[in-house]
Amino acid sequence: MSxxxxxxxxxxxxxxxxxxxxLDIADGTLTALLGPSGSGKSTLLRIISxxxxxxxxxxxLGDQDVTRVxxxxxxxxxxFQHYAPFKHMTVRDNxxxxxxxRKRPKDEIxxxxxxxxxxxxxxxxxxxxxxQLSGGQRQRMALARALAVEPxxxxxxxxxxxxxxxxxxxxxxWLRRLHDETHVTTVFVTHDQEEAMDVxxxxxxxxxxxxxxxxxxxxxxxxxxxxxxxxFIGPVNxxxxxxVRPHDIDILLEPTDSAVEAMIExxxxxxxxxxxxxxRQDGSRVSVQVxxxxxxxxxxxxxxxxxxxxDREHVFAKx
Amino acid sequence: MLIPLAAVAxxxxxxxxxxxxxxxxxxxxxxxxxxTFALAIGVVAINALMGSLIAWVxxxxxFPGKSVINALIDLPFALPTIVAGLxxxxxxxxxxxxxxxxxxxxAGILVALLFVTLPFVVRSVxxxxxxxxxxxxxxxxxxxxxxxxxxxxxxxxxLLPAILTGSALGFxxxxxxxxxxxxxxxxxxxxxxxxxxxxxxxxxxxxxGSAAAISVVLxxxxxxxxxxxxxxxxxxxxxxxxx
Numbered sequence: 001m002s003x004x005x006x007x008x009x010x011x012x013x014x015x016x017x018x019x020x021x022x023l024d025i026a027d028g029t030l031t032a033l034l035g036p037s038g039s040g041k042s043t044l045l046r047i048i049s050x051x052x053x054x055x056x057x058x059x060x061l062g063d064q065d066v067t068r069v070x071x072x073x074x075x076x077x078x079x080f081q082h083y084a085p086f087k088h089m090t091v092r093d094n095x096x097x098x099x100x101x102r103k104r105p106k107d108e109i110x111x112x113x114x115x116x117x118x119x120x121x122x123x124x125x126x127x128x129x130x131x132q133l134s135g136g137q138r139q140r141m142a143l144a145r146a147l148a149v150e151p152x153x154x155x156x157x158x159x160x161x162x163x164x165x166x167x168x169x170x171x172x173x174w175l176r177r178l179h180d181e182t183h184v185t186t187v188f189v190t191h192d193q194e195e196a197m198d199v200x201x202x203x204x205x206x207x208x209x210x211x212x213x214x215x216x217x218x219x220x221x222x223x224x225x226x227x228x229x230x231x232f233i234g235p236v237n238x239x240x241x242x243x244v245r246p247h248d249i250d251i252l253l254e255p256t257d258s259a260v261e262a263m264i265e266x267x268x269x270x271x272x273x274x275x276x277x278x279x280r281q282d283g284s285r286v287s288v289q290v291x292x293x294x295x296x297x298x299x300x301x302x303x304x305x306x307x308x309x310x311d312r313e314h315v316f317a318k319x
Numbered sequence: 320m321l322i323p324l325a326a327v328a329x330x331x332x333x334x335x336x337x338x339x340x341x342x343x344x345x346x347x348x349x350x351x352x353x354x355t356f357a358l359a360i361g362v363v364a365i366n367a368l369m370g371s372l373i374a375w376v377x378x379x380x381x382f383p384g385k386s387v388i389n390a391l392i393d394l395p396f397a398l399p400t401i402v403a404g405l406x407x408x409x410x411x412x413x414x415x416x417x418x419x420x421x422x423x424x425x426a427g428i429l430v431a432l433l434f435v436t437l438p439f440v441v442r443s444v445x446x447x448x449x450x451x452x453x454x455x456x457x458x459x460x461x462x463x464x465x466x467x468x469x470x471x472x473x474x475x476x477x478l479l480p481a482i483l484t485g486s487a488l489g490f491x492x493x494x495x496x497x498x499x500x501x502x503x504x505x506x507x508x509x510x511x512x513x514x515x516x517x518x519x520x521x522x523x524x525x526x527x528g529s530a531a532a533i534s535v536v537l538x539x540x541x542x543x544x545x546x547x548x549x550x551x552x553x554x555x556x557x558x559x560x561x562x
Contacts, residue, residue, distance in 0.1 A: 051457050071460045078461035084454030088476040098462035101472070142458075149462055 001062045001075075001152035001185055002027040003048060008057030010043055017043040018054070019209035025202070028183045030176070032196035035206035036232070041189045042081075042157055044206070048187065049155050050074050061153060077146030077184075079156040083138045085130030091117070091141050092126040098149035116144040119178075136167040143175075147182075156188035160195065172199050193233050197221070205229050227316050237286045242313040246289040251276060252307040253298060259307035262286060267300050276300055278308060324538065331531035342532035347508045351517035352536060354425065358513070359493035362432045363486045370440025370489075371482055377441070378448040392442070395435045400498030407431050408502045423505030428513060431499040436492050440485030447481040480552050487548040491541040 003025040010018040018040040025031050033041040046052035048059055050071035058067045066074055086094050092113055093100075099109045117123045120140035122133075130138055139159065146154060159175070160168040176199050179186050190196050196203045197217040205212045205220065205228075212232075213225040224230035230243050237244045239260070252259055262278035265285075274295040278286040286308055290300075300306070332339055342348065377389050395403060411421040411430060421427035451474070459469045497515040504511040506520070514537055521530035 049461060051461065071457075072463045072465060076461060078458065080454045080458060082452075082454060084452060084458040086455055086458070086473060087452075097459065097464075097472075101462070101464050101468055145458075145462065 002060075003153060003185060003187065004060035005044070005048065006058045006060070008044070008047055008054045008059065010040075010047060010052065010054050016209050018047065020057070021206075021209070021211055022057075023204060023211065023214070025185065025187060027185055029201045030179045030186045030199060031188075031202045031204060032200035033187060033189045033204050033206060034191070034193060034196040034232070035212075036191055038208075039206040040209035041191075041204075041206045045155050045157055045187060045189050048153070049076050049078050051078070075149075075152045077149060077151035077154045079139075079142045079146050079154070079159050081158040081161055083130075083142040085138055085141065087130055090127050090129055091122065091133070094130065094141055095144045095148055097145060102149075112148060113144075116148055119147075120144045135163050136171060139163065139171060143178075147184075151184065154184045154186045156186070158189050158191070160192075161190075168195070175199060197233075205232060207232075224314065230314060230316075235287060235289075237288075238284075239286065239310060239313070242310060242315055244310045244313045246275065246287045247273075248311040248313065249286065249288040250309045250311055251288055251290060251294075251298060251300065252309060255307050256309065259309035262306060262308055264300060264302050264304045264306060266302055267295065274300070278306070327531050327534050327538070330527065331535040333531075334528045338528055339532045339535075342526075342529035343536055345529065347512070348514075348517050348521075348529065348533055350509045351512045352514045352533065354428075354512070355494050355514040355537075356540070358425065358429055358432060359490050361429060362436055362493045363490045365433060366436055366440045366489050367482050367486045370437065370485060371444050371478065373437075374441045374444035374448055378445060392438050396438050400435060400496065401502070403434060404431060404499040404502040407434060407499065412503065422503055423507055423511055425511055427503040428500050428511060431503050432493045432496055435496055435499050436489035439489040439492065440482060443481045443485035443488070444478055447478055451477055480555060483548055483551065487544050490544055494537055494540060 003023075005021055005023040008018055008021045009016070021040070021044060023044075033044060035041045043052060047054050050059075050066065050069060054067065058065050060066065061074060061076075071078070086097065089097070095113045095116055096109050099112060104112075113126070114123070117126055120143055122137050122140050122144070125133060125137060125141070130141065133141065143156075143159075156175075160171055163171065172195060175186075175188075188199070200217065202214065203217055203220055204214050207228050213220060213229045215223075220229060220233050224233060227243065230236055235246050237246060237249070250259075255261065260280060262280045264276055265279045266277040268275040268277070269292070270289075272292060273289050274292050276288045276290060276295070278288060280286065288308060290298075298306075331342075343352075373392070377385065377392075398406075407427070407430060408422060410416070411419050411427060413420055413422055415421075421430055455473050455477075456469050459473045464472065495515055496513075497519070500513055501516055501519075504513060504516065506512045506516050512520070514533060518530045518533050521527070521533065
C-alpha cells in the first residue's frame with residue numbers, strides 16, 4: 001500500500017521535530033528514512049504508524065486519509081528499536097498476539113506461527129521467553145510478530161541499531177530478501193548511511209525536521225542536493241568552495257595547474273583500497289582513496305610531497 | 320527475630336495441646352479470628368484494585384499537586400497507628416463532622432485497616448509501573464489491541480507480581496493491626512472484636528497461654544501467605560528472567 005505524508009508538522013513543546021514534511025512512498029518499495037539523531041526521522045515514522053499524531057498535515061495510506069485513525073486500525077506492522085518484546089509471554093505467544101486478539105481459530109494460529117518462526121529462523125525458540133534470546137533472535141521475533149497480522153505497511157524504527165556489526169549485516173541482507181519475497185511496503189529508520197544504501201530502493205535524507213533530499217542510493221551519492229546530503233551520505237573533502245569524494249581525487253607526483261601541493265601524513269591499507277591522509281601547506285587535511293596497486297606504483301609513503309587533483313567535484317549554492 | 324517468635328510458639332503449647340486447641344476454639348476468640356480474616360481478605364481485595372489505580376494515576380497522569388499526593392500516600396506508615404485510630408474516630412465516630420458514624424461497627428474496622436494498609440500496594444506497584452516499557456503497550460496497539468486488551472494482556476500480567484506482593488504485605492499487616500482498630504471498633508465480642516484485640520483481652524484476663532495460642536494462629540497464617548507469595552514469584556521469574 002502506498003504512503004503519503006502531506007505538510008506534516010509535529011512539535012514537542014517548543015522543539016519542532018517534524019517541520020512541514022511531505023513525502024510519497026510508492027506501493028511495494030523499501031524506503032529508508034536517513035538522518036542524524038534529532039532529525040525527526042523516528043517521529044515521522046511514528047506519525048505514519050499512528051503512534052504519534054501530527055499537529056498539522058495529513059497521512060494517507062493508499063487513498064485513505066488515516067490522520068485520525070488510531071494505530072490499531074491502520075493495518076501496519078511496527079518493529080521497535082528495542083523490539084518491545086512482551087516479556088511475560090513465550091516467543092510463540094508473542095508472535096501469535098495479533099492473531100489471538102483477533103480471535104482466529106487455534107489451528108490457524110498455530111500454523112501461521114510455525115510458518116513465521118520458520119521464516120525468521122527461530123523455530124527452535126518457540127517455547128522460550130524473550131529474555132532467553134540473543135539480540136538478533138529478539139529482533140527476528142519482533143519482525144515475525146509484526147508480520148503475523150499481514151500488515152500492508154511494515155515500519156521499522158532503527159531495526160538493527162542495537163545489534164553488533166556482524167549480526168546487523170546478516171539481518172540487513174535478510175530484510176532485503178524478505179522484502180523481495182513479500183513486497184510489503186516497508187519504511188525503516190536509520191542513522192547509518194551504509195545501511196540505507198545497502199538495503200533501500202529509495203532514501204529520504206532528513207535533517208532538523210526537514211527533508212533534504214529524496215532519491216535512489218546512487219542518485220544521492222552522485223548528485224547530492226546540498227552539502228548536508230553530500231557529507232552525510234559518504235566521506236568528503238572540502239577544497240575551498242569545492243566538495244570532493246576521497247576516491248575522486250588523483251595523486252600525482254609532478255605538479256600541474258589544477259593540482260594542489262600536499263604532504264602525505266599517513267598511508268592506511270584498507271584492503272583493496274588505500275587511504276592516503278594529506279596535509280596541505282595551510283594546515284587543512286585531505287583524505288584520498290586510491291586503489292592499492294596505484295599506491296604501490298607511486299610508492300606513496302609518509303613525508304612525501306605529492307599533488308592532489310580533483311577528478312569530479314561538487315559546488316553547492318550557498319544556503 | 321526468631322527468638323521472640325519461638326518464645327511465643329513455646330508459650331502457646333506450654334499448657335499442652337488440649338489447652339491450645341481449647342484456646343483457639345473458644346467461641347469469642349474464634350469469632351474474633353473469623354472477623355479478622357474476613358476483613359483482611361476484604362481489605363486486600365479493595366487495596367489490590369484501588370492501590371493499583373492510585374499507582375497508575377501517580378505514574379501515568381500529570382496533574383497539579385501530584386507530588387503532594389504522592390508524599391501523602393506514606394502518611395499511614397509515618398503516623399503512629401493509635402493516632403490514626405484517634406483521627407478516624409474523630410472523623411467517623413459518634414461526633415463525625417460528615418454525620419457518618421462507623422464507630423463500634425465492622426465497617427469502621429474496615430476503614431481503619433484500609434487506611435493503614437493503603438501504601439503497601441501503591442508503593443510496590445509504583446516502581447514496577449515506572450519501569451514498565453511503554454513500547455510494549457505501543458507494540459500491542461500496533462498489532463490491533465485496544466486499550467482494554469492492552470491493560471488485560473500486557474499491563475496487568477506485568478504488574479501482577481507487584482500487586483500480589485503489596486497485597487500479601489497488606490494482608491499480614493491487616494490481621495495483626497491493633498492501634499488504629501482498637502479505638503474505633505469498640506471491641507464488642509462477637510461483633511467488632513478483632514484477633515489482635517482479643518489477644519490483648521486474654522492478657523488482661525491473665526490468660527497468657529490463650530493469648531499466645533491465638534498469636535501463633537495469626538503468625539502461621541501470615542507466614543503461609545508470605546511463603547506462598549514467594550513461591551509464586553519464584554515460579555514466575557523462573558520462566559522470564561532466567562537464562
